[in-house]
Amino acid sequence: MLKKLPNILPLLCFFGVGFTPIPAYSQQLSVTPLVIERQAESGQARGVIDVSNASDKPFRARVSVAPFTYSREGLKVLESSPNDLTPYLVFSPRELVIAPGETRSIRFNARLLPSLPQGEYRAMFSIEELTENNDSTAENEVSLAVTIVSTIFVRNGELAPILKVENAFYDAKAKEIRLLVNNTGKATTRAKTEWNLSQNGKPVNSGKLEETTIIAEGDRYIRIAYPPQGKTLTPGTYQFSGQLKWDFPNKGGILPFNVNFSVSQEDINTETKPSQTPRR
Known part of the structure; x- marks a missing residue:
């Protein structure tokens, strides 16, 4: 099970609707493409996301996902949604280290259940930096910092905008x-x-x-x-x-x-x- 986003503030900042500025380090990281659209075939859809590190230090990262939508005003991260794609996504790798000046590829496969109705299913893909936690009292060895994201749309059936x-x-x-x-x-x-x-x-x-x-x-x-x-x-x-x-x-x-x-x-x-x- 992929980890859901624990903190959406950095993610909202990326889309220009937050209030906390993104650190300069994160501005040297990039994800492409920012928007992925796929038509499900036989209940599956595949794709590749590239993460580039233009900084001068290694970037240790973990994949996270969350459902989302757009309101009249803009991006809105959700706790749940009938259009949630996240339960059907598999990523490889889920954690990775990107050396300075390098680009790593993450592959995903969306496996939709045969019982799912026709419609569009969506997920926000997030790459979160894992940093060492020096607090000896903390239970986890790593903490989450910079977040960069893209969005994935998978269409189940012949659909169109109107x-x-x-x-x-x-x-x-x-x-x-x-x-x-x-x-x-x-x-x-x-x-x-x-x-x-x-x-x-x-x-x-x-x-x-x-x-x-x-x-x-x-x-x-x-x-x-x-x-x-x-x-x-x-x-x-x-x-x-x-x-x-x-x-x-x-x-x-x-x-x-x-x-x-x-x-x-x-x-x-x-x-x-x-x-x-x-x-x-």
Whole structure:
């Protein structure tokens, strides 16, 4: 039985939703690929994860796994889930030492039970550093430190995402345009966003956003930082249009959107006020 994640804080930091900075040492470690997608064949799916050590000291590591999902706001680690892949995963090796400047490969095999219903099964794969514990009173000889992770998706059956844009609004405190996208399909996808902003028929700005994960049978805010440095917003109604693009295995998708949102004078005042709470 693989060990479940004992502490999700380093993991959340990796995905940009935590508050504790990652040590410089961990920034010299990398896992590829960060996202793994597999179609189960005869109830099995295999893959390889590479872990590289660009630091100047050996990295002793252990594999851990946990179920997860994405909420509207982002990554969410779970205690349990009907889409949990972790009970069906086998890794080789489970513990390893990576010498400075080297890359080691970890192979995995997902063995799904024949009784499992069709659907998408997910796991967060974590490589945790094992460090020597000098506390003579401690029961364990090692402790856990740096965590780096990737995500594994295994699809059992012919599944596909079905995306729909619900609405958009302006979050003045976060200085973001938020586009709510719903995925009623049974497969997760990652969509790129191309957007145009106009007011009273006149172009205001445009841009592109890299992939945002939209979980199967869930929804997600696509968050676009706005306004850019040196730009301001004026009150009124804005037209927000563009398209979402995603590359699902063997077939991609394009979804045009055209929605309106309003910016009030209060939003402008909030947006220009200095923050009362320091960002952590």
